[in-house]
Amino acid sequence: MTLVRLRRRGRSRSGPAPRTAGFLPVLALLGLVLAAPAQARADTAFSAKVDFGTAATAPVSGYALDYGQPFGARTGAGQGSGLSYGWVGLTNSTPLDLTGNGRDRGTAEPDRLLATFVHMQLPASSAGVKTPGRWEMAVPDGTYTVTVAVGDATSVDSTHALQIENQNAVDGFVPTSASRYRTATVQAAVADGRLTISPVGGSNTKIAYVTVAPLADAAAHPEVRTVTPANTATGAAPTGSVVADLRLVGPGVDTASLTSGTVTLQESVTGAAVPAHVITSGGGDVINLSPTTALKANTRYRFTVTSGARDLDGRAFTPWTSVFTTGAGGGTGGIAFDKVATSATGKSFASVLKGPDGRLYASTLDGYIMRYAIAADGTLSGAETISTVRADATARGLPGAPNRSVIGMAFDPSSTAAAPVLWITSNTMYAGGTPNEPDWSSSIARLSGPGLTTYTEVISHLPRSVKDHETNSLAFGPDGALYVTQGANNAMGAADPTWGNRPEHLLNAAVLRLDPAKLPASGAVDVRTESPGTYDPFAADAPLTLYATGVRNAYDLVWHTNGHLYTPTNGSAAGGNTPATPTPLPAACSRRIDAATAGAYSGPTVPGITSNPVAETDYVFDVKKNRYYGHPNPARCEWVLAGGNPTSDTTPFEVTGYPVGTRPDRNLDAAGMYDAGLHASADGVVEYRGDAFGGALKGTLLVVRYSSGQDIEVFGVDAQGRLSAPTTGITGFTGFQQPLDITEDTTKGTLYVTEQGASKITLLRPRVTSAAGSAGH
Structure with missing residues (x-):
């Protein structure tokens, strides 16, 4: 028989890790050295609050207004001072005008912040711009506590999803008449000068507000840099592991802190916990969660690292959450x-x-x-x-x-x-x-x-x-x-x-x-x-x-x-x-x-x-x-x-x-x-x-x-001695x-x-x- 051939991946995470460009040359002792982009290690004092609505919306006190303008410097009434924010394409950084996608449900909603919103993904049947978009704000590189809310006072026709940077905040929230809104908070690291919020994974996602506050003492804590499978990835191997790349402060991960309570995998819809072994590498520079049995095919999972995970000097990790969906898996031609x-x-x-x-x-x-x-x-x-x-x-x-x-x-x-x-x-x-x-x-x-x-x-x-x-x-x-x-x-x-x-x-x-x-x-x-x-x-x-x-x-x-x-x-x-x-x-x-x-x-x-x-x-x-x-x-x-x-x-x-x-x-x-x-x-x-x-x-x-x-x-x-792509499972x-x-x-x-x-x-x-x-x- 012929072995099932899977992918052969070139370095297109190491591929899975996001690309980073724009390195600036600097002089170094032994020749030219490229300094990598800021790795979100420095603390920052920047903070902002944004209320999403229509051009006529009076934002809640203390909040700047966004009504769908393309990304750029905001100079309008109620839009703060010295801020740059707005909308870009879902898969590129081209400024995108979503003016007309804002809604104001009036004063019937007790919380005025939740009474207004902008459609990030407008249905074909609604008036406005049908092109989906991401929202971005220019911020100093650093790690932030970001709180977002989604929902609508008068309609439950959405499956809300929000990704903040490369983490998940809201995943597949389907509102009901009794539960119309979802608020979520993540600690997000920004390394490219822009905080990005995306509706990938959702349908007719409606964003109501966002607050951005500096995470105190962020530079003194290790944090997850990225994960494999990446946030929102699909087709993940049911027999694979979840591996987190880290930004370390100390010498490495404390293995004793990696427990079923500090690093978890759950079915996203049901919340059912997945039994798994959690380890680090020999070098202590990753966190690895490997399920004890194969994951379900075509199923959404949520991966979480809590502050209970620590490095060898006792420093707590900044919390992390991401989601991915498994694929169907494959046969192995009777080999067992x-x-x-x-x-x-x-x-x-x-x-x-x-x-x-x-x-x-x-x-x-x-x-x-x-x-x-x-x-x-x-x-x-x-x-x-x-x-x-x-x-x-x-x-x-x-x-x-x-x-x-x-x-x-x-x-x-x-x-x-x-x-x-x-x-x-x-x-x-x-x-x-x-x-x-x-x-x-x-x-x-x-x-x-x-x-x-x-x-x-x-x-x-x-x-x-x-x-x-x-x-x-x-x-x-x-x-x-x-x-x-x-x-x-x-x-x-x-x-x-x-x-x-x-x-x-x-x-x-x-x-x-x-x-x-x-x-x-x-x-x-x-x-x-x-x-x-x-x-x-x-x-x-x-x-x-x-x-x-x-x-x-x-x-x-x-x-x-x-x-x-x-x-x-x-x-x-x-x-x-x-x-x-x-x-x-x-x-x-x-x-x-x-x-x-x-x-x-x-x-x-x-x-x-x-x-x-x-x-x-x-x-x-x-x-x-x-x-x-x-x-x-x-x-x-x-x-x-x-x-x-x-x-x-x-x-x-x-x-x-x-x-x-x-x-x-x-x-x-x-x-x-x-x-x-x-x-x-x-x-x-x-x-x-x-x-x-x-x-x-x-x-x-x-x-x-x-x-x-x-x-x-x-x-x-x-x-000729050449290798095929590997077969797993x-x-x-x-x-x-x-x-x-x-x-x-x-x-x-x-x-x-x-x-x-x-x-x-x-x-x-x-x-x-x-x-x-x-x-x-």
Whole structure:
């Protein structure tokens, strides 16, 4: 069969996040830097009140009058002093004249503010302007408490909806004779100089009044920047998650504050609560709500973050509300897996793989290796705890000992059941809280002996971020070398406060290649590339070298049977900084990874971006030797984030914070970049090799999404190694709790998934159907 093909999205949220243009160039210490638009962090004293009615309406005392004039400076009687407001198109900023759409129901209405209004969406049967419009007011950038009212004293012929900026205020309010009005208040952040109120989602919406007041101490509170699915989005995947991008003040989100009472999802019409898991990312820079079961198809939902959510310094979040509607979902051609509980529980499981002895091995985030016997039905038993890594950390007095995070595991090709050799990566453990993990504290080691009790460090002093970017996974290639994913030290290539202002080093954000034949007979190779270290990965005898660069934070990697190396990679949340090209160019520009084919880098000059307001998507890279994959690193003379912004048209993986004309890096392998989904946290990956379902999954890539979706997505792989758009929603591949890694027992076609949020390993068995016969093993 053919897998269902869904979208392949270029960077048209990271796409879902709103576009932002008009960045102003400013001088910076290291060259030209583009300052992002104000991020609504500064407090403001601006306030206003507007009463909507007819040209003849006398506004209520203290209110300015709006009767449908196009946006502009208001100078008429009763329209205040120095204010600019009015109407624009529903989908553009062209001023729109809705004069004649105002109504005044007279003094019969007790509240004079509610007796007058303007039609934002006039029905065809009414007199006035039929073109729907949005209302805008010029305001200083900042966060405001905005109160609005909708309704009509004499008619109930509306379905009222109001969106304020990118939040929802009123959603589908259908008035009755007993309840004619609806008043709502939101805290809205303005970053483009205009407060915008839209009737999208409504029918014949009638706005009666609006008040705008500064939110006290707004700059001292974290807040939601935008969400995915975006406010008013339609066709959202029923098996997806809701992920909020944040503007942070402190170091990150306090996970303990994310509860069913502080972050909620409800059916918009009925108010029924949706059971869900609420988490943040490893970096603490998003809020993720993942329903425990699939959402209803074609149903409206309301997402809310309350002030009960807090950052690690105890600051309350500014409240947020948005709405979206699910789509119909889709079929998966009969592919289905059954989830089976195993005895592997109670540990912070990270990575998992099957050993040469036929047993399942699982590493943990605090340094254990667990080993289990695999029964004929795939279930696990006979748990053994291997504490070699922790014992070594204690013996050597390593930071945080005995805890160490073991992410990468790969058995040496020479391993046997009697003589296993397990290569691992070992990192200081980040347990959350205020981040401050030591740099240069990661390593690669071998565990050997029947019980894997002998610890031999082979590479020491790899780079380490303050949080969860570290030395991640390992995979042996067809050439016998060991390939390693090394995380970045920051968000978007330049130091930033969320990531402890730690810069990138020469080996950061890359796929590294370790040649075991070049290792010394004894002792670890110190690979610090900066003082006091002197390691040079470009040296002819260097055992650890750069294979590919710009790979921001790849958790896992897999060599496919087609000879391609694939690695899912986490893009950055919004708010990161990109580096600016300095003048003169640094010495690193003569030793770029592509220097042998393209020569020394001589330009162009690339501007930096401060606090990029748009998040990156996540990726799957088809990694080629000596190519670049979009994460800048000044230590390697790599300056351009993702696809740059080469033209005024939408281009794949573009970064709209750059001025138009900013070309991608000359070495960018755009053809090898695939979209894994915004905020996916695309982590574990495996090539499925089983014959279940008539071979329908054979050769596909199964990618675990830790965050958005908390599921497994499937990428088809064609004869040239190119990937299809991912398929999601396969039965058995959804509803996990922070899944991190995946492996296959190829003798059975079964899968094992580590669920960090549930501290367990889950078995997935191919479901045997009448159509599949015995294909499910």
